[in-house]
Amino acid sequence: MAIDPIQFHGSPQPTLGIEWEIALVDPVTRDLAPKAAEVIAAVNAAHPEVHLEKEFLQNTVELVTGIHPTTPAAISELAHSLACVKGAADSLGLRLWASGSHPFSDFRQNPVSEKNAYTEIIERTRFWGSQMLIWGIHVHVGISSADRVWPIINAMMTKYPHLLALTASSPGWDGIDTGYASNRTMLYQQLPTAGLPYQFQTWAEWESYMHDQGISGVINHTGSMHFDIRPAAKWGTIEVRVADATSNLRELSAVVALTHCLVVHYDRMIDRGEQLPILQPWHVAENKWRAARYGMEAQIITSRDTDERWVTQELAELADELALLARELGCFDELQLVVEILERGAGYQRQRRAFHETGSWTPVIDLTCDEMEELTPLEH
DSSP states (O other), rough: OOOOOOOOOOOOOOOOEEEEEEEEOTTTTOOOOOOOHHOOOOOHHHHTTEEEOOOOOTTEEEEOOBSSSSSHHHHHHHHHHHHHHHHHHTTTTEEEEOOSSSSOOGGGGGGGGOOOOHHHHHHHHHHHHHHBOBBBBEEEEEOSGGHOOOOOOHHHHHHHHHHHHHHHHHHHEEEEEOOOOOHHHHHHTSSTTOOOOOOOOHHHHHHHHHHHOOOOOOOTTTOEEESSSEETTTEEEEEEEOOOOOHHHHHHHHHHHHHHHHHHHHHHHHHOOOOOOOOOOHHHHHHHHHHHHHHHGOOOEOTTTOOOOHHHHHHHHHHHHHHHHHHHOOOHHHHHHHHHHHHHHOOHHHHHHHHHSOOSHHHHHHHHHHHHHHSSSSOO
């Protein structure tokens, strides 16, 4: 049977695009508010240049940038979009909030947006799909040709725990401290089209796989595979979907810069004829779990010989090793924020401290809302 080709519209430059999922909360109850449609309509009317999308849940607004050459340029657009969304939310008496998951909101009380694909996902996945009270960051980086996509994705999977530990911000769920740094990661992989990508070696293997998914009806409900890192053929990018949603632009810019540098670094390795790193699938899966469970305290597998190191050591060295490339890509200052996060701690650590100091998740919601408004991490 003939397999329909998937045209990858390669990008001549390693350009950048960002999608940031943020939620609306009631400042009195601190619970999620299903008012995204009203906020988006208000912003569209007053600021037509701002690109917003409805998301899976009616409480969520997704900020989407255009195509940018650098991290600072993309972050600048996000800052403008965020200010516009805040103005609309203020007018409705709501606050903006972002983390990997909400620590106490009841998923049964959060309606899904009106869209056939979302309705079909719930109909198909039922209990597991209805729990998706989660938010993330998607970073697109342009790639020149399809033959580079899967070698780079496989290499990026060796840095999965680095990207997740840096942004982990979802320790709470259903009113309890789960003990995980990123409960979002564990929740999301429950969906049948989500989770770790398979280690395809060629674009032809990917085409064959997607052909099979189409015939079997797997993607009829969703339109695509929701892998943690995946090709975006329409845009000519690799889409990295590992990170929890950060509560502020400062930490977001750090993970965007690191992602941009890593993808370009591996692309340059191909140019030089060098072998890209790859880990066994079971090592990648173990690293994902360790980063979700322990965050910055994770000891991760770094080689095919099962060598291990602390993820914090790895991140510090990455910030140093990629510094020259970061200067070339115009994101040196943003990459150095990785070191700042190592010194101060990640979002889940701030949230956990606030919860254990007070015994309540209410101060955690207030803290993360304050961080969104101040655009930077804060201490309780």
